[in-house]
Structures are given as C-alpha cells and as structure tokens.
Amino acid sequence: MAINLQKGQRISLEKENGSKLQSLCVGINWGAIEKKGLFGFGTTKEAVDLDASCALFDDTKKLIDVIYFGNLRSKDGAVRHSGDDLTGDMAGNDGLDNEVITVDLGTLGANVTYVAFMLNSFRGQDFGTIPFASIRIYEGTPTRVNEVFATYDIAHSKDFAGHVSMVMGVFYKKNSEWKFNAIGEPTRDRKLEETVRTVTQNYL
Template structure:
C-alpha cells in the first residue's frame, strides 16, 4: 500500500500481507488567506473549505451525504470531524482541519460507491489559498498509518480558478473495495452540483 497515487490511478485495497484495508480517512489541511494592507500590515481572511462524503447505491443514486450539516451516516460507518470555518490562521500546524473516516466493514451493503469531494463554501478560489492539501490514508483521525493519495491543491495550477473538486471514489467490484484517485477540479459552485457531477462523470 506504500504508494502515492497520481490522478487517475486505481488500486485495490488489499495490503501486502493479504489483509484488506478496513478503514480509511481523508484529511484536509488548509490556511487562511493573507491580505496585505496599503500601509504594509497583514490581515488574515478566514477560509471555509468543506470536505464531504457521498454514498451511492447500485443505481448510482446518492443515498446519504456526510458533510458539515450531517456529521455521520445513519449506521455510523462514515464520520466527519466537524466544520472548520477558518483554516490555520497562524500558519501550517501540520494537522488536518477536517477528517472524514470510513469504516468499509460496516457500510450499508447497498452502498457501491463512496465519493469524496471538496467545496469552498464562500467561493474562495483554491488558487488564492496559501496552502491546502488533501491526503487519503489508512488509519484513524488520530493515527495516520499509510498515506496512499495526496493532492496539493494550493500549488497545483489546474485548481486555480475553481471552488470545487472531486478528490476520489472508493468503489466495490466483485465484493472488493478499490480506490480511484481522481483529483479533478470541477465547474461547480455548490455541493449539490458536485453530487450531480460525480454521478454523471465519475461512477
């Protein structure tokens, strides 16, 4: 599993010792925007990025959305750490501002796709944020064991001018979970639109 996936790569979640990854997290870390004033001072503008997880069934219908307004799935198999409204105001502290945890063993059996998306709530362009990175890893919110996909959206020019992206999709094939590292910016402005984009383009 020691791989840093590039956009578009797919992997199965079987580890080198033959066991299957049972739990994964997506962690999002970002900073507040620095604004220099006319007189040379610096102020900070809060940045509200929102990580969300959408569960889709065999018909590619969204059955549940886990986001800042709904912090866990009905059966508790997907959990969101809570809404961060500001980003790191005092520079990068190295910690994730929002974490979504997925327990594959306890997902509803009808779920076939688990999509991870990111939206800028106030419409702040990804290209204006001083640092913003996403990592998808094996482990828990407090124990990062192995990172297998990472995106640096603040320094990747393809994200500039966008306020939404699809991070990746876990999908079930022949009873096994696999992962598609997507990392695509989208033209969406709101989460509702991104849910539709995933359904139309990425499942």
C-alpha cells in the first residue's frame, strides 16, 4: 500500500493482508524565517509558531473534542499531541517533525466518525514566507514511519501563499471501516476555532 496522495484523493485504509490500520501520525516540520540584518548586513532568524491540531466529530458532525497545544490529549486518550513548538528549526532543516499528533484508531471513542487535521500559523505569519514547511500523514509512530499516505509542501506551493490556516485531511469511518480524504487546502481563517468551523461546514 505504498501511497502518496495528492489533495482531493480518498483511500481505504484496509491493508492488502486484510488487517486494519491502527496507529497513524501527522507530523509537521518547519523552519524559522531568515531576515536580512540592518543595512543589509548579516541575517537574523524570526521564530515561527505553527500549530497542528485535531478535531473529533460524531456522525451528526457534532464536535466532540479538539486536541491542540492547549489540550494535548483527547478525553478517550486515543489522540496525543507532542507539545507546542514555538520557533521552528532555528539552525536549518534538521529533517525532524517539530510537532506530531498520534491517533490510535482502535481506542477512539465509538462515537467518533471524523478525525480532522488542521494547521494554523499562530502569529499570523504567511505560509508563503516560511523557508520550509512540510506535512506528512503516515501510518506508524513518532519514531517509526511505516507508510506515508500524504505529503504537502506548503512553503513552496503558491496555493498557500497569503494564507495562515489550512485543512490537512480527514479520516472518516464508513461501514465500520476507516478511510482517508487528503484535503490539503488553505482557508481564509485566522484562528483555530474558525478553522474548526470551516471543517464542520465544508469538509465532513
């Protein structure tokens, strides 16, 4: 099941051997903005605070829980956030995810039908001004990548320039089987609560 989805694609997450996907992660890696120093001499680094978030909904699209830097664990314990990174990579791309959200589909509450992932620029820094910012959604753990479902390069895509919020993708349950919708679209929202509302209205 070697998959690298483009936005808008939907896939079933049942594996070829019939086993079910259990653990998945969303990882974000980004860098600080480099700025020219006074009178053009040298450079300085401006910290970038991107925030990965996850919202859980039931089958009526009612919001159940939001996991983000201020709430690092879902009520059922199935969703965990690695913690808030306030700066991004200050010394260049280290290749590691700055924030990771982990979901154990097997222990999610039975009432959860949609698991949506969002990204917001906390200080309102335009995605297009960040030197590198990549997203990967994969099967595995924060230390082990088994299978990548989707990747987005939001720093180098003109689609994201001028935006500070985006919807990454939605896992959804249909006939007791989990599927994935790779969305990868910017929104006009400024704050997380606005992005959650956009997800509810447009992407479930």
